[in-house]
Amino acid sequence: MSVQGFNPRTGQAFGAATASTTAAEVDAICARAQQAFAAWSGTSRDARAAALEKVADAIDAHAGELAAVADGETALGLPRLNGEIKRTSNQLRLFATVLREGSYVEATLDSADAGIVPPRPELRRMLQPLGPVAVFSASNFPFAFSVAGGDTASALAAGCPVVVKAHSAQPATSHATAQVVARALAEAGAPAGTFDIVYGTAAGSQLVRHPAIKAAGFTGSTTGGRTLFDLAQGRPDPIPFYGELGSINPGVILPGAVAERGAELAQGYAQSLTLGVGQFCTNPGLTFVPTPFVGQLAEAVGRTAGGAMLTARIRDAYTAGTQALAAHARLDAVGNASEDAYGVQPQLFTVDLATFAGDVQKYTEECFGPAGLIVTYEDVDALFALLGHLPGSLTASVQAAASDADNAAKAAAIFRHIAGRVIYNQWPTGVAVAWGMQHGGPWPATTNALHTSVGATSIRRWLAPVTFQGWPDAMLPQELQDANPMKIPRRRDGVLGLG
Template identity: 65%
Template sequence: MSDLVQGYDPRTGEPIGDPVAESPGTEVDRIASAAAVAFPAWSAVAAADRAVVLEKVADALDAESELLVSTADGETALGAPRLTTELKRTTNQLRLFAEVLREGSYVEATLDSADPDIIPPRPVLRRVLRPLGTVAVFSASNFPFAFSVAGGDTASALASGCSVVVKAHSAHPATSRETARIVTDALREAGAPEGVFGIVYGTQAGVALVQHPAVRAVGFTGSTAGGRALFDLAQGRPDPIPFYGELGSVNPTVILPGAAAGEDIAAGFAASLTMGVGQFCTNPGLVFAPEDLVPALGEAVAATSGGAMLTERMCDSYTASTDALAASDLVSAVSTGERPDQAWAVAPRLFSVPVAVFEENVGKLTEEHFGPAALVVTYSSPAELHSALAKLPGSLTGTVHAAESDHAEAGAIAEILQRVAGRLIFNAWPTGVAVAWGQHHGGPWPATTNPLHTSVGATSIRRWVAPVTYQSWPDALLPPELRDANPLGIPRRVDGVLGVH
């Protein structure tokens, strides 16, 4: 008999909803194999037609928003306003990829004419990106919609022409089940091949999914430890496969002296720190600020309230790690916010450390505390920051707050941060990741397992495709993206020139 995945209400710690059976190995094999069978038919569907299917999935999710939001709120305690916005973000991701498919440049169609007179002689070469096959997607705990069953990994993989098998997160099994039902029904009604989308439950099912021979790539959002374990499994297969993991990030934020004088800087920091009880991958957990700004930052954090964390394990981990930091002789406790009377609730916490001490202990003081906690690294002169910033681990974001008088220093710091962060932010806070063509949500290890790629935005589709070059093939046998007449009307690079030709 299968074990059960039970959801819990973080506000009370009590079970909520009916449990979902863990997927045994035979079920994982059946679903992954069905996805592999569906892949050739799905990848052969014209991009414009796949776009229509994605939009129908988005419409179906929007139509059941009330059920989805109420179910997710019970399992996550994130609140209806936040979850309503997140669900809309999720359906907008699907619609963005419909635009990506219609625009067509994501396939990077490249055509070279023959040239027998150069060395070596060049034949007719035509290159295009093609979908890999079946993609395994691991849902995130902190985004039950946008980074989960129907989230960005699923949307981009389906858009590419890949089939998808989702491993549901155990913190929200009922939300995952309802979302999967809606997606499955919408795909079927839109005419997508049976089996192109599937879902499995349970930790062992996730392990089996990564190791399944039908799976050709993996997308993961979660802890560094969990991601590293799965990454090693993916690389240890007889046929290693790409593993795209979004893992840990401390998101360094530098407040320069001119900006520190601003009236809203402390309030803005506290709001970003405590958003979603600090359970954001872009939470500003490491702040570099003038020493005289610390009291204002402390007062702002003290005036905030925490909330219930997503799981009991996360609550215990946050409490243990911040208690250990408070007991350390390296840092000073600055302030603590309110802790609501809820089962898995935590309080915001702020600590400080001089930059010289921080630089000597970078490894110990850059561990992510997943929750509303931050460390302020104090400095007297911005020049003191340069060597410390260069030693930071990889991060999703790097932020600089600067007045006009700080611009020269801001530029120098940006030169350092661009080597350790995937997105550089100016005079704003890192929480909130826009879904757009120009977005990059990635960074060096441990932020992600591959800094070239993003898990948000139009170019996230590149994770699920690989190039194929056709040499000297007849025009009639080429994919439509590569034919002379460009029947799809997409942007292409022809003999080195980019255009619609």
């Protein structure tokens, strides 16, 4: 068995086939990861931060060759890929900052109090890494959600060894990135086994069931994610499985916004819908607009251009998805065609609110790619009665003018419970890497709404609390020692501070 990438522009094989990792090899890799855990988790936060920065620098230093390989396997184009590589290295650097700041360990010191009910002994609590983590790469971000992406960066930062399952459409990009990461980690003194990579679907299934693996991160389809989630939960010892799956990213454009800046909105929407051939998990798949606005939107989408999708399978799913939409909605616009082997055209469909309300589930199946469903409304109250019944999403957006304030607030009150990020007067595509980012949401956006897969707090997914009770100060981790030698933010007898 082997894994083969293809050039989406030509449909031809890209590079040589990569052998699938055998079961024995997966076993050996997991055993090495388990062995590395003690040393890597015991490496100081400072040293782990320095190692992440070395990886970031190495990725930047190899940006040219990495982007070239990825362009051959993804057709995403060099400007986008170079930007994504910078995003990827900066993401590693953010986690270096998080490590040095130190509050992510949630150090908590309680002094003893025998006089309360129940009595309290001296307690010292912090978060610590879970163990080796499996990371399943996404195809639509060959760097930022792949081998050296957010899951890997946050897990390594946490102190967890990482075993990546390469996306089967990108063996060459994955291999090239893994080489850069592994070399940089070795140079930084990380123990052997801290990072490795496997290829092939069977290796992925084995990974998520392997006793040495203590958690898994995944970005991809709802079907693939659900299968792996079920394997992880069905283990004799279930493990956390953080899957980022499907998202339709509803948006509401309110009447005042259309009146105020209709042309700008139409153009912004068409651009967000077709950016990267619509291959973003935050793509605006479902948008509610006042009925008269459809014409402007259709015109704007008609001016957009198609392009090559990442794989033949994704293209075929897009074709099937748009055919399903065409059976139940009106096709109002088609963007320009693409000459590429895996090329597709943007498409805009329209349905009225009453028809949509008659079968919400049918109309909210994600169609990955540059296809948008517009739901036209006449009555804002009828719209609000429906919004709470939408499936979970990564984002939900509102476009409003000052005159829409009441309705915008109502939409936010509903959207905050069906999406992880609620956006005002901006488009959902574009995911910042920051302390305040939330990239997650209720099922089917993710398998676990409590966490984010992007941003500083994504490190929390790989950490579990431990409390030390009654230990002599010198035997405690430095983060918990009385004098706070590392000067990290802590909670002491209930009060946050530097004490």
